[in-house]
Amino acid sequence: MTEKQRLYKQSLMKHLYFKRELSCADLSSYTDKSLPYTAKALAELMEEGVVVESGHAHSTGGRRPQMYSLKPDIMFVVTVAMDQFITHVGILDMHNQYVGEVEKLELDLSDQNDSLNQLAQFLDGFITRSGIPKEKIAGIGIGMPGFVDATKGINYTFLQAGNDSIVSHIEKVTGLPVQIDNDSSLIALAELRLGAAREKKNAMVVNIGWGIGLGLVLNGSLFRGTNGFAGEFSHIPLFTNDKICNCGKMGCLETETSLLVIAEKAISGLNAGRASSMKNLSHNKVEDTFRVIMDAANKGDKYAVELISQAAYNIGRGVAILIHVLNPEQIVLSGRGALAGKIWLAPIQQALNEHCIPRIAENIEIMVSQLGYEAERLGAAALVMEHFDNIRPQRRSHKLLTA
Amino acid sequence: MTEKQRLYKQSLMKHLYFKRELSCADLSSYTDKSLPYTAKALAELMEEGVVVESGHAHSTGGRRPQMYSLKPDIMFVVTVAMDQFITHVGILDMHNQYVGEVEKLELDLSDQNDSLNQLAQFLDGFITRSGIPKEKIAGIGIGMPGFVDATKGINYTFLQAGNDSIVSHIEKVTGLPVQIDNDSSLIALAELRLGAAREKKNAMVVNIGWGIGLGLVLNGSLFRGTNGFAGEFSHIPLFTNDKICNCGKMGCLETETSLLVIAEKAISGLNAGRASSMKNLSHNKVEDTFRVIMDAANKGDKYAVELISQAAYNIGRGVAILIHVLNPEQIVLSGRGALAGKIWLAPIQQALNEHCIPRIAENIEIMVSQLGYEAERLGAAALVMEHFDNIRPQRRSHKLLTA
DNA sequence: GGAGTGTTTATAAAATATTTTAAAACTTCT
DNA sequence: AGAAGTTTTAAAATATTTTATAAACACTCC
Numbered sequence: 001m002t003e004k005q006r007l008y009k010q011s012l013m014k015h016l017y018f019k020r021e022l023s024c025a026d027l028s029s030y031t032d033k034s035l036p037y038t039a040k041a042l043a044e045l046m047e048e049g050v051v052v053e054s055g056h057a058h059s060t061g062g063r064r065p066q067m068y069s070l071k072p073d074i075m076f077v078v079t080v081a082m083d084q085f086i087t088h089v090g091i092l093d094m095h096n097q098y099v100g101e102v103e104k105l106e107l108d109l110s111d112q113n114d115s116l117n118q119l120a121q122f123l124d125g126f127i128t129r130s131g132i133p134k135e136k137i138a139g140i141g142i143g144m145p146g147f148v149d150a151t152k153g154i155n156y157t158f159l160q161a162g163n164d165s166i167v168s169h170i171e172k173v174t175g176l177p178v179q180i181d182n183d184s185s186l187i188a189l190a191e192l193r194l195g196a197a198r199e200k201k202n203a204m205v206v207n208i209g210w211g212i213g214l215g216l217v218l219n220g221s222l223f224r225g226t227n228g229f230a231g232e233f234s235h236i237p238l239f240t241n242d243k244i245c246n247c248g249k250m251g252c253l254e255t256e257t258s259l260l261v262i263a264e265k266a267i268s269g270l271n272a273g274r275a276s277s278m279k280n281l282s283h284n285k286v287e288d289t290f291r292v293i294m295d296a297a298n299k300g301d302k303y304a305v306e307l308i309s310q311a312a313y314n315i316g317r318g319v320a321i322l323i324h325v326l327n328p329e330q331i332v333l334s335g336r337g338a339l340a341g342k343i344w345l346a347p348i349q350q351a352l353n354e355h356c357i358p359r360i361a362e363n364i365e366i367m368v369s370q371l372g373y374e375a376e377r378l379g380a381a382a383l384v385m386e387h388f389d390n391i392r393p394q395r396r397s398h399k400l401l402t403a
Numbered sequence: 404m405t406e407k408q409r410l411y412k413q414s415l416m417k418h419l420y421f422k423r424e425l426s427c428a429d430l431s432s433y434t435d436k437s438l439p440y441t442a443k444a445l446a447e448l449m450e451e452g453v454v455v456e457s458g459h460a461h462s463t464g465g466r467r468p469q470m471y472s473l474k475p476d477i478m479f480v481v482t483v484a485m486d487q488f489i490t491h492v493g494i495l496d497m498h499n500q501y502v503g504e505v506e507k508l509e510l511d512l513s514d515q516n517d518s519l520n521q522l523a524q525f526l527d528g529f530i531t532r533s534g535i536p537k538e539k540i541a542g543i544g545i546g547m548p549g550f551v552d553a554t555k556g557i558n559y560t561f562l563q564a565g566n567d568s569i570v571s572h573i574e575k576v577t578g579l580p581v582q583i584d585n586d587s588s589l590i591a592l593a594e595l596r597l598g599a600a601r602e603k604k605n606a607m608v609v610n611i612g613w614g615i616g617l618g619l620v621l622n623g624s625l626f627r628g629t630n631g632f633a634g635e636f637s638h639i640p641l642f643t644n645d646k647i648c649n650c651g652k653m654g655c656l657e658t659e660t661s662l663l664v665i666a667e668k669a670i671s672g673l674n675a676g677r678a679s680s681m682k683n684l685s686h687n688k689v690e691d692t693f694r695v696i697m698d699a700a701n702k703g704d705k706y707a708v709e710l711i712s713q714a715a716y717n718i719g720r721g722v723a724i725l726i727h728v729l730n731p732e733q734i735v736l737s738g739r740g741a742l743a744g745k746i747w748l749a750p751i752q753q754a755l756n757e758h759c760i761p762r763i764a765e766n767i768e769i770m771v772s773q774l775g776y777e778a779e780r781l782g783a784a785a786l787v788m789e790h791f792d793n794i795r796p797q798r799r800s801h802k803l804l805t806a
Numbered sequence: 807g808g809a810g811t812g813t814t815t816a817t818a819a820a821a822t823a824t825t826t827t828a829a830a831a832c833t834t835c836t
Numbered sequence: 837a838g839a840a841g842t843t844t845t846a847a848a849a850t851a852t853t854t855t856a857t858a859a860a861c862a863c864t865c866c
Contacts, residue, residue, distance in 0.1 A: 004823075004853090025843065034825050039844070062842020063832040147762060156762060202629045214728070218621060225730025226605050229763045232727040237720055237758040240643070247760055317640055321724060324635040325617070327628025355640040357650055359550060359559060360632045407825090407851075428815065437853050439817070465814020466860035 008033070009041050011389035013050065016070045017094055018193045018385065021054050023065035042068060050074050070094040076132055078123065078176070079380035080142040081183070084109050084210070087119065089126050091137075092381045096194070100130050102377075109144070109158040116159045116166060120173035127174065138388060139177040140170065141380035143186040145211070150181045150228040179383045181224075183207065184231055186379030187334050187369075188215020189222050193382045195371045196332050203330040204322050205369075206233070208337025208344070210286075211254050212315060218326070222386075234258070238318055253318050257311040259337055263289045265307055276303035294340040308340070309347040316351025323356055323364065334369035341368050411436070412444050414792035416453065419473045420497055421596045421788065424457050426468035445471060453477050473497040478541045481530060481579070482783040483522075484586070485547040487512050487613070490522065492529050494540075495784045499597070503533050505780075512547070512561040519562045519569060523576035530577065541791060542580040543573065544783035546589040548614075553584045553631040582786045584627075586610065587634055589782030590737050590772075591618020592625050596785045598774045599735050606733040607725050608772075609636070611740025611747070613689075614657050615718060621729070625789075637661070641721055656721050660714040662740055666692045668710055679706035697743040711743070712750040719754025726759055726767065737772035744771050 008031070015030050016022055022030075028038040045051040052071050056064040072095040081088045090102040105122050107115050123140060146157030153167025161169050167178045181189075188197070188205035197203040201220045207213030214233035216223040224230050234254040235247050245252035255261065266289070267281045278296045281289045296304035319331060333344055345366065352361050369375060411434070418433050419425055425433075431441040448454040455474050459467040475498040484491045493505040508525050510518050526543060549560030556570025570581045584592075591600070591608035600606040604623045610616030617636035619626040627633050637657040638650050648655035658664065669692070670684045681699045684692045699707035722734060736747055748769060755764050772778060 002822080023843080035843085036826090036845075037824055059833050060842075061834060061840085063834095063844075065843060216728075218626065223621065223729075226732040227730055227763075227766075230728065230730040232730070232760065232763060235760055236724040236727045238641075238724075249758060249760070251758075321639040321641075322728065324639045325619075325633065325725065325728070326626075327630055327633040327635070329629040355652060355654075357635065357638055357652070360630075360635060363630075405850080426815080438815080439854090440852055442816070462861050463814070464812080464862055466816075468815060 005041065007389060009045055009050075012038065012041060012045065013070060014385055014388045016051065016068065017388075018382070020095065021067045021069040023057060023067055025065060027068075072097065073136075075136055075138045077138050077381040077384045078127065078140040079377045080119075080123065080140060081186075081376040081380055082107070082109065082142065082144040083183070084145065087122075088377065089123065090377060091127075091130055091132065092377075096378065096381065099132065109146075116161050116169055117173075119159070120170045123170065124174045127176075134175060137176055139179060139384040140174065141186075141383040142166075142170075142178065142180040143183045143376045143380045143383075144180065145183050145213075147232075148180060148182040148185075148228055150179070150185075150224060152228075153178070153180055155180070177384070177387075179387055181379075181383055182213070182228070182231065183376050184213025184335075185215045185222060185224065186383060187213070187371075187375040188217055188231075188332075188379070189382045189386065190371055190375045190379035191215075191332050191334065191369060192217045192220075192222060193386075194378055195375065196367055196369060197330060200330050202326065202328040203332060204319065204326070204328050205332045205334055206315065206319065206338075207335035208259070208315070208333060209335040210260055211258050212318070213335065214322075216326070217328075233318060233322075236318060236321070238314070238321075253314065256314045257318075259290050260286060262293060262307050262311050266293055266304070269303065269307075274303050277301045278304060290336070297343050298340060305343065308343050312344040312347035313351045315344075316348035317355055319348060320352055320355035320361075323352070323361055327360060329364060331364060331366045332369050333367070334371070334375055338368050339372060344368070408444065410792055412448055412453075415441065415444060415448065416473060417788055417791045419454065419471065420791075421785070423498065424470045424472040426460060426470055428468060430471075475500065476539075478539055479535055480541050480784040480787045481526065481543040482780045483526065483543060483545040484589075484779040484783055485510070485512065485545065486586070487548065490525075491780065492526065493780060494530075494533055494535065495780075499781065499784065502535065512549075515563060519572055520576075522562075523573045526573065527577045530579075537577075537579060540579055542582060542787035543577065544589075544786040545569075545573075545581065545583040546586045546779045546783045546786075547583065548586050548616075550635075551583060551585040551588075551631055553582070553588075553627060555631075556581070556583055558583070580787070580790075582790055584782075584786055585616070585631070585634070586779050587616025587738075588618045588625060588627065589786060590616070590774075590778040591620055591634075591735075591782070592785050592789065593774055593778045593782035594618075594735050594737065594772060595620045595623075595625060596789075597781055598778070599770055599772060600733060603733050605729065605731040606735060607722065607729070607731050608735045608737055609718065609722065609741075610738035611662070611718070611736060612738040613663055614661050615721070616738065617725075619729070620731075636721060636725075639721060639724070641717070641724075656717065659717045660721075662693050663689060665696060665710050665714050669696055669707070672706065672710075677706050680704045681707060693739070700746050701743060708746065711746050715747040715750035716754045718747075719751035720758055722751060723755055723758035723764075726755070726764055730763060732767060734767060734769045735772050736770070737774070737778055741771050742775060747771070 011031055012027055015027055024039050024042055028035045051068050054067045054069040057067050072093040075094055077092050079090050079092055085108055087105040087107045088102055091099045093099055103126060144155060146155045148155045153165035155166055159166055166180055170178045184207040187207050191197040191205050197217055203217040205215040211234035214231040216231055235252045237251045238253045239251040239256055241251055243255040244250055245255045263286050278292055293304050297308050414434055415430055418430055427442050427445055431438045454471050457470045457472040460470050475496040478497055480495050482493050482495055488511055490508040490510045491505055494502045496502055506529060547558055549558045551558045556568035558569055562569055569583055573581045587610040590610050594600040594608050600620055606620040608618040614637040617634040619634055638655045640654045641656045642654040642659055644654055646658040647653055648658050666689050681695055696707050700711050
């Protein structure tokens with residue numbers, strides 16, 4: 001088998017991973033190769049035990065197509081979803097089902113000490129504990145907040161690795177191929193391949209969290225810009241307020257819209273005597289504080305709704321800019337904030353009505369993500385599979401395709 | 404010769420058009436085909452008289468490559484650059500040299516009457532007068548302001564064509580393939596293929612004119628969004644002023660930055676007694692008024708410089724947003740405004756310093772276009788050639804490749 | 807200032823990849 | 837039951853790359 005054919009088969013596997021189940025004709029048109037040619041490759045993959053038949057699909061007026069899917073245990077992906085304090089690690093099979101438990105690692109990203117090595121060691125141990133042989137692991141996908149240069153494998157904000165890159169350090173420790181990217185981009189990737197943005201060509205995925213992240217789907221694929229920094233939505237200069245952002249500048253979108261800002265406004269508002277059902281908010285436990293605010297808003301607490309609406313409206317102003325510049329067909333709200341769902345939707349829509357030229361906004365679909373907390377984890381796995389058909393061969397165990 | 408080979412040769416021609424002169428090895432790597440294969444196609448193109456040898460290039464350490472270029476008169480492109488009042492029409496050969504004179508047509512775009520048909524008839528007459536047989540014309544490229552849907556061939560702002568599209572109407576009258584796009588996008592295309600953004604993967608081309616246009620180069624090609632509306636920079640909601648924009652909304656970038664606004668500010672400032680060397684500004688002749696302001700600024704008139712600087716700074720704020728969202732490697736200033744050159748540069752840079760996260764802005768190259776008024780015309784020609792390797796065959800005369 | 811070494815381009819022949827064509831096998835619709 | 841549409845398979849034809857070899861040139865070393 002030549003390199004080229006191997007690559008083609010990997011590309012088929014990639015499509016089968018993302019779409020779960022496809023006919024030979026589907027694969028042929030996705031890969032732009034002729035039917036007989038993909039049929040041949042598919043037959044080989046079945047011979048190798050990688051692909052299995054999975055029944056027949058409905059007829060569309062002719063012979064019913066034989067469907068194919070990946071054998072779920074032919075390969076696995078390690079997914080790592082980090083936030084500032086906690087890292088979730090899991091293993092997914094080729095049907096995106098968890099194998100074993102998702103484990104938590106308490107890792108303070110802003111702690112400059114030894115976090116990277118801690119992570120690497122933990123991952124190596126986790127893989128060993130799982131009992132899955134490394135030859136069957138396609139790679140490790142990592143999502144983290146911060147300024148991530150995905151091509152260099154570096155995070156300029158967290159986990160400094162000295163001279164080494166994050167990617168190469170973990171690759172050395174685990175012996176497996178590693179991919180990293182910014183959390184918002186991975187959420188967008190998950191939506192693109194497995195979620196609301198499937199089949200969309202241009203979509204904006206807004207990640208409402210401690211900052212306001214953005215993942216861009218342009219021309220049907222994830223867009224990362226020149227250095228992988230694209231989507232720094234949180235720090236666009238949109239206000240003429242005097243609030244200093246933690247990026248050092250003033251007037252960033254984040255200074256009026258992030259969950260942190262909402263929490264702080266709530267606390268100072270209550271202290272100033274605003275009437276509300278909310279109680280016991282604390283600066284220290286932002287996570288809890290925010291949950292309380294969300295719950296109150298869901299129950300109709302007027303002040304809580306007002307706080308969220310203000311933030312949402314301002315996010316909407318930012319989204320209006322995106323719409324004018326990029327003319328997307330869909331906006332997906334995602335992240336912690338979006339879990340509260342539709343409270344965000346109306347004020348954002350309101351802002352779009354006020355700030356968008358009607359013709360450019362009229363057909364845009366605005367929705368809340370269904371993937372929830374799974375988004376980043378699925379995105380991390382998707383990141384590995386996204387590269388599966390053009391990964392450097394020496395980085396992949398040879399046994400994967402001959403097992 | 405099969406369809407596929409014909410397409411491949413057309414793709415070679417396209418590359419030769421844009422790069423002017425290439426070696427066989429260059430073409431092979433641009434098109435991702437093997438050297439012997441492109442050598443064979445190239446030999447055929449030479450046989451057909453389409454391609455000629457054009458000397459040897461310098462050696463890069465080995466045998467000097469034979470260079471090839473298109474025979475300039477093998478084919479021609481009609482370029483049409485429209486603004487609100489005047490339309491410039493010309494014919495370019497395969498070396499981007501004008502054949503005959505550029506002709507002007509006074510055509511008021513906002514006049515709903517019969518402008519489209521007038522244009523179509525004028526173009527047909529122009530082509531006939533040129534003496535070039537239609538079989539040798541690859542197509543007509545048209546750039547115009549407004550909301551252009553390039554795939555549908557419609558302009559929602561100007562030149563309504565009833566049930567018909569602009570493209571199909573002109574195709575019917577002239578019998579030639581027609582492409583249209585928004586003026587700012589064409590300027591960006593010209594910069595990408597023939598100007599400052601050659602070899603760049605991500606660039607923003609800002610078109611400073613009666614509005615502030617934007618052309619986006621993303622992943623090495625022109626980005627148009629879902630409906631071809633991408634780049635509506637002029638109407639992003641960036642200010643909380645009360646000025647009503649001609650789009651009907653308030654706070655658009657255009658309300659503080661367009662050349663029209665600068666002219667109006669200048670007039671009212673002078674009426675209010677501001678000291679300046681500028682004289683005789685008039686609301687009616689904005690074109691002249693703006694020229695006077697530019698000249699004054701170039702000569703150091705303090706008020707003129709101040710007016711332009713304010714506008715430029717605000718454009719810079721908008722560009723800062725683009726930089727955060729799209730992480731480009733280059734910003735090109737273009738259009739009428741940029742003809743005044745470097746007066747704009749400093750305030751824009753100033754705004755970026757204030758509003759951009761340093762790491763994301765530090766390597767961005769900001770420059771003034773060298774193409775000047777030629778940009779849109781070259782872009783219109785480039786638009787035709789951009790589609791040359793995937794145009795529907797029935798839309799092209801058969802003689803082009805067998806002449 | 808030539809001989810040797812390494813690099814790049816050019817071309818022909820051989821090998822392989824890929825598509826086209828055609829026919830068979832199903833399914834649905836009428 | 838027959839017509840029309842769709843998938844599947846096999847054989848033939850074509851497209852494309854690989855391999856091998858030669859030619860042209862730059863650079864270094866003596």
